[in-house]
Amino acid sequence: MYSEAFCKVYNEFGWNYFPEAFGEQLLLWIEENHAVVRTSLDLACGTGVLCEILHAHGIQAAGMDLSEGMIAIARKRSPAIAYEVADMVSYRPQKSFDLVTCTGDALNHIISLANVAQIFHNVYGCLNPGGYFIFDLLNEKEVPPGEPIDLDFSDTVKAQFQITQDGSGLICLKTAVWENGKLQFEETIRETVHDREAVCALLEQAGFQLLQCSHQLSRQADGQAATWYVIAQKPQ
Numbered sequence: 001m002y003s004e005a006f007c008k009v010y011n012e013f014g015w016n017y018f019p020e021a022f023g024e025q026l027l028l029w030i031e032e033n034h035a036v037v038r039t040s041l042d043l044a045c046g047t048g049v050l051c052e053i054l055h056a057h058g059i060q061a062a063g064m065d066l067s068e069g070m071i072a073i074a075r076k077r078s079p080a081i082a083y084e085v086a087d088m089v090s091y092r093p094q095k096s097f098d099l100v101t102c103t104g105d106a107l108n109h110i111i112s113l114a115n116v117a118q119i120f121h122n123v124y125g126c127l128n129p130g131g132y133f134i135f136d137l138l139n140e141k142e143v144p145p146g147e148p149i150d151l152d153f154s155d156t157v158k159a160q161f162q163i164t165q166d167g168s169g170l171i172c173l174k175t176a177v178w179e180n181g182k183l184q185f186e187e188t189i190r191e192t193v194h195d196r197e198a199v200c201a202l203l204e205q206a207g208f209q210l211l212q213c214s215h216q217l218s219r220q221a222d223g224q225a226a227t228w229y230v231i232a233q234k235p236q
């Protein structure tokens with residue numbers, strides 16, 4: 001679970017470029033594919049950046065996240081967007097949507113594949129016929145364990161990030177923040193790299209048609225990201 005302090009660092013010090021880049025590619029993909037998207041739900045929406053991008057493009061966007069700290073920031077940033085605190089493994093929204101997204105390796109925070117399968121089942125249940133489920137997945141090349149990275153946010157605020165692997169092979173992202181030399185907080189987030197084929201098989205078992213699993217969402221996207229972008233559709 002993300003602590004309040006970690007959520008603040010997440011919002012203020014720069015992980016927003018993930019949902020911003022995803023949002024840019026997603027809008028291109030919608031345009032290229034003439035996809036009709038009037039309503040959307042972002043699972044594990046974090047601080048709500050992707051919801052804001054979709055909302056600004058006329059889509060009725062909603063978001064949910066397990067972390068109260070993330071949702072508090074999202075609500076403060078955009079009071080017009082509907083946000084909920086919930087666990088996506090058990091979340092069954094009352095409404096249905098044209099698009100469900102889950103980005104920023106949020107599905108890699110779900111360690112058990114049985115829980116991933118449950119999420120796919122839930123998403124299938126809340127999509128309109130023909131609706132899309134679009135998410136990203138970590139590729140293990142993206143997260144090599146390494147030396148700590150030091151960042152100076154200001155003269156007084158310094159942070160350190162380090163990726164390691166624990167005994168069971170989980171990826172551990174340790175974040176520490178100091179202000180005026182005093183440790184403010186330290187937090188370790190654990191994620192796993194799922195087998196891509198296993199995830200695609202689970203989508204099909206849930207009833208989805210797998211449209212794409214590649215390193216780019218849009219054909220127009222720059223370069224080759226290491227992330228997997230997965231696009232699945234609920235049949236009409």
Ligand SMILES: C[S@@+](CC[C@H](N)C(=O)[O-])C[C@H]1O[C@@H](n2cnc3c(N)ncnc32)[C@H](O)[C@@H]1O
Pocket residue numbers: 002015016018019043044045046047049064065066067070086087088089102103104105106109110
């Ligand atoms: C790396 S952040 C990504 C946030 C956002 N999607 C983005 O791209 O900025 C992962 C998010 O997953 C959320 N999360 C983890 N497990 C969750 C769960 N079981 N249900 C809902 N949200 C969850 C965390 O609280 C966190 O906000």
